[in-house]
Amino acid sequence: MSRRPTDLPTLVEGVSAGDVRAIARAITLVENRDPLAYELVRELYPQTGKAVVVGFTGPPGVGKSSLIACVIAHLRSEGKRVGVVTVDPSSPFSRGALLGDRIRLAEHFLDDGVFIRSMSTRGHLGGVSEATLQALLVLDAARMDVLLLETVGVGQSEVEVASLADTVLLVLQPGSGDSIQALKAGVMEIPDVIVINKSDHPAARTMRSEIRSVLALDPSTARRVPIVETEAFRSEGIAELWEAVVEHRTHLEKHGQLDARRRESIEHEIVAVAVAQARRRLSEALERDPELRRLLDQVHERKVDPLTATREISERVFKGDDAGS
Amino acid sequence: MSRRPTDLPTLVEGVSAGDVRAIARAITLVENRDPLAYELVRELYPQTGKAVVVGFTGPPGVGKSSLIACVIAHLRSEGKRVGVVTVDPSSPFSRGALLGDRIRLAEHFLDDGVFIRSMSTRGHLGGVSEATLQALLVLDAARMDVLLLETVGVGQSEVEVASLADTVLLVLQPGSGDSIQALKAGVMEIPDVIVINKSDHPAARTMRSEIRSVLALDPSTARRVPIVETEAFRSEGIAELWEAVVEHRTHLEKHGQLDARRRESIEHEIVAVAVAQARRRLSEALERDPELRRLLDQVHERKVDPLTATREISERVFKGDDAGS
Numbered sequence: 001m002s003r004r005p006t007d008l009p010t011l012v013e014g015v016s017a018g019d020v021r022a023i024a025r026a027i028t029l030v031e032n033r034d035p036l037a038y039e040l041v042r043e044l045y046p047q048t049g050k051a052v053v054v055g056f057t058g059p060p061g062v063g064k065s066s067l068i069a070c071v072i073a074h075l076r077s078e079g080k081r082v083g084v085v086t087v088d089p090s091s092p093f094s095r096g097a098l099l100g101d102r103i104r105l106a107e108h109f110l111d112d113g114v115f116i117r118s119m120s121t122r123g124h125l126g127g128v129s130e131a132t133l134q135a136l137l138v139l140d141a142a143r144m145d146v147l148l149l150e151t152v153g154v155g156q157s158e159v160e161v162a163s164l165a166d167t168v169l170l171v172l173q174p175g176s177g178d179s180i181q182a183l184k185a186g187v188m189e190i191p192d193v194i195v196i197n198k199s200d201h202p203a204a205r206t207m208r209s210e211i212r213s214v215l216a217l218d219p220s221t222a223r224r225v226p227i228v229e230t231e232a233f234r235s236e237g238i239a240e241l242w243e244a245v246v247e248h249r250t251h252l253e254k255h256g257q258l259d260a261r262r263r264e265s266i267e268h269e270i271v272a273v274a275v276a277q278a279r280r281r282l283s284e285a286l287e288r289d290p291e292l293r294r295l296l297d298q299v300h301e302r303k304v305d306p307l308t309a310t311r312e313i314s315e316r317v318f319k320g321d322d323a324g325s
Numbered sequence: 326m327s328r329r330p331t332d333l334p335t336l337v338e339g340v341s342a343g344d345v346r347a348i349a350r351a352i353t354l355v356e357n358r359d360p361l362a363y364e365l366v367r368e369l370y371p372q373t374g375k376a377v378v379v380g381f382t383g384p385p386g387v388g389k390s391s392l393i394a395c396v397i398a399h400l401r402s403e404g405k406r407v408g409v410v411t412v413d414p415s416s417p418f419s420r421g422a423l424l425g426d427r428i429r430l431a432e433h434f435l436d437d438g439v440f441i442r443s444m445s446t447r448g449h450l451g452g453v454s455e456a457t458l459q460a461l462l463v464l465d466a467a468r469m470d471v472l473l474l475e476t477v478g479v480g481q482s483e484v485e486v487a488s489l490a491d492t493v494l495l496v497l498q499p500g501s502g503d504s505i506q507a508l509k510a511g512v513m514e515i516p517d518v519i520v521i522n523k524s525d526h527p528a529a530r531t532m533r534s535e536i537r538s539v540l541a542l543d544p545s546t547a548r549r550v551p552i553v554e555t556e557a558f559r560s561e562g563i564a565e566l567w568e569a570v571v572e573h574r575t576h577l578e579k580h581g582q583l584d585a586r587r588r589e590s591i592e593h594e595i596v597a598v599a600v601a602q603a604r605r606r607l608s609e610a611l612e613r614d615p616e617l618r619r620l621l622d623q624v625h626e627r628k629v630d631p632l633t634a635t636r637e638i639s640e641r642v643f644k645g646d647d648a649g650s
Contacts, residue, residue: 038632045630059503060510133631152512177500178384185385187477263625270624271607273635278603278643282596299595300588305370306458307363310598318603318643 008036012043018081018142020115027117030134041134044141049262051083051140053147054245055165060152062173063197066232067241068148072114074238075146083139084116086150087128115139129272136164163268166258167248169241171195172211174203184214190225193244199229199237278318285317292316333361337368343406343467345440352442355459366459369466374587376408376465378472379570380490385477387498388522391557392566393473397439399563400471408464409441411475412453440464454597461489488593491583492573494566496520497536499528509539515550518569524554524562603643610642617641 006025014022029037056064068084075082119131132149139147149165170191172179182188194211196204208227215225226244230237252258286292292313298304331350339347354362381389393409400407444456457474464472474490495516497504507513519536521529533552540550551569555562577583611617617638623629 042630042633046627049627059506060512061506130632137631152510173502175500175502177498178503181384181386185477187385263621266624266631267611267621270621270631270635270638271604271611273631274607274639274642275600275604277635277639279596279600282599286592286596296588296592296595299591302371302374305367306462306591306595306598307455308367310595310602313595314599314602317599 006036008039008043011036011040015040015044015138015142016047018144023115023138023142024117026138027135030131030138031119033131037134041137044137048137048140051136051144051147052245052249053136053140053149053165053167055149055151055168056171057151057168057191058171058195059176059179062171062176063232064150064152064171067171067195067197067230067238068150070230070232070235070238071148071242073235074242076113080145081113081143082115083136083142083144083147084114084150085132085135085139085147086116086118087132087152115142115144129269129276133164133269133273163265163272165265166252166261167192167245169193169195169245171197172207173198174201174207176207180207180210180214183211184217190215190218192225192248193241194225194227195241196227196229197232199231204229281317282313286313289316331361333364333368336361336365340365340369340463340467341372343469348440348463348467349442351463352460355456355463356444358456362459366462369462373462373465376461376469376472377570377574378461378465378474378490378492380474380476380493381496382476382493382516383496383520384501384504387496387501388557389475389477389496392496392520392522392555392563393475395555395557395560395563396473396567398560399567401438405470406438406468407440407471407473408461408467408469409439409473409475410457410460410464411441411443412457412477440467440469454594454601458489458594458598488590488597490590491577491586492517492570494518494520494570496522497532498523499526499532501532505532505535505539508536509542515540515543517550517573518566519550519552520566521552521554522557524556529554606642607638611638614641 011022011026011029015026026037026040029040056068058064065086068086072082072084117135119128119135136147136149168191170179170188170193172194173196179188183190196207196211198204208229211227226247228237228241228244230241232238249258252261286296295304295309295312299306299309336347336351336354340351351362351365354365381393383389390411393411397407397409442460444453444460461472461474493516495504495513495518497519498521504513508515521532521536523529533554536552551572553562553566553569555566557563574583577586611621620629620634620637624631624634
């Protein structure tokens, strides 16, 4: 413990210098919601905004993590420093299964050139937005060139996290029928790049044309969304994938959209974090405040209606002296 | 307009008597967030809690709406009064495509025996929890025997809405690979009943065994989750589906779990509504408050860090005089 940098100036210096131990310590503070993490990110924030942030979204099991491992290797071969944050509880990164990849990468390249961290999701995805935002800012301040953010799902909650990215990739595989239906129904947002992984699967070609026809439904898509085929197991299509990311970014910059997108992202993110904090305060208050528990009893007994209870609870939690965290 | 019941006592009386026009008016008030809706639900609340509430979740395109149409017919044949609320923007109910079914049903049965309403989701699913809760309470007070709630997605947000149900059905179809992966990864909660629709598809059998093996991964599932096969197009398997719902409910009642589940649901729902309200207040304040817009500018210019901004915004929105709605 004594070797770990624990005071603010040392941490700021360490992270800014890209020191792996300082980065690890900083992200642990972030995860533990330590007040020091807040101070640290505040100090580091002016140095951030330089990294390219790429989001990998998609249902579990399509190979997002393997794909990320391939992209890391590709970026390292270009000498780029890469930070990875995963908020996918089912990710092999979270389970440590890909640790071997990390070690192999670490052996081949500079020790401090890759930093991978999985965020614990603690029940509800919403609660992770704050920690994810801070972790990305720490890695950005640590002069990582590229940040890869892995999220899971076919819905809305993961899009919230992915909104932090400059470019959002949706990774699918043959058999991802539900995701295609979700895109078709407009329930899922159209990403910037679509990746079909496991492209050697016999159904990959059918899937490509299915996706094409879904995308064709929305003529307002100004920029044609590229579909890239990859085979992470054999590291195929990775250069093409990265090229699509670079092209999207170039497109954003050329049309002056990167700035607007980041402005929108940060606003979206601030709302997400404030909402997550509100949720936490509500849940904590309902757990420990006997008065609120009594109110819930009355709702259950049909003596007080749910909306009146909601009003009273919000009033007490948000306006009261219960400043909480 | 003059014929519509608009005063509170008339509305309470009309809804309690199951008058279709009063119900329709009440739910419109709910959707418009009219203060009268709040009064109305408060008045009606003591009469609620009698209806059986069944949630239909699942990705778009699997046939949830057609299945619901079949279940309505089945329940009407038993003389049950049925209310349907859909919060799926891609639902044929929302698009009016199934209006024909409704009219046909209405011709065959009592006029006021079925009431179908789709809730507009207005961007974010979270915002719909309040209106959905109120609509269900109105229909419950209107002495509907069964309430069917249709939600969409493969993720977390729709589960929030579905938590209002006593029994949650997950509807899948052959090709729903992403949902199966989500169940397997523990990203999606295990439902009470799984329905494979389009059971005449050649891959239906494979899917059944896939689901079985996924369910087998979790030995803690005390009650074996039934898998029901249906073919909504030909109204096949509907009686079996309903039987599985009834069995689940009987199981809950027999083990004294229905009460506990409803208690948990209402707590969960109150948090969801409070969070949705907090989100709305934050978004509205960020839109119209020039001071907050300036703060966002400063974050964008890297002069103020996002978490400091979040604190200031939450403080101003929740603690200020900005009582809002």
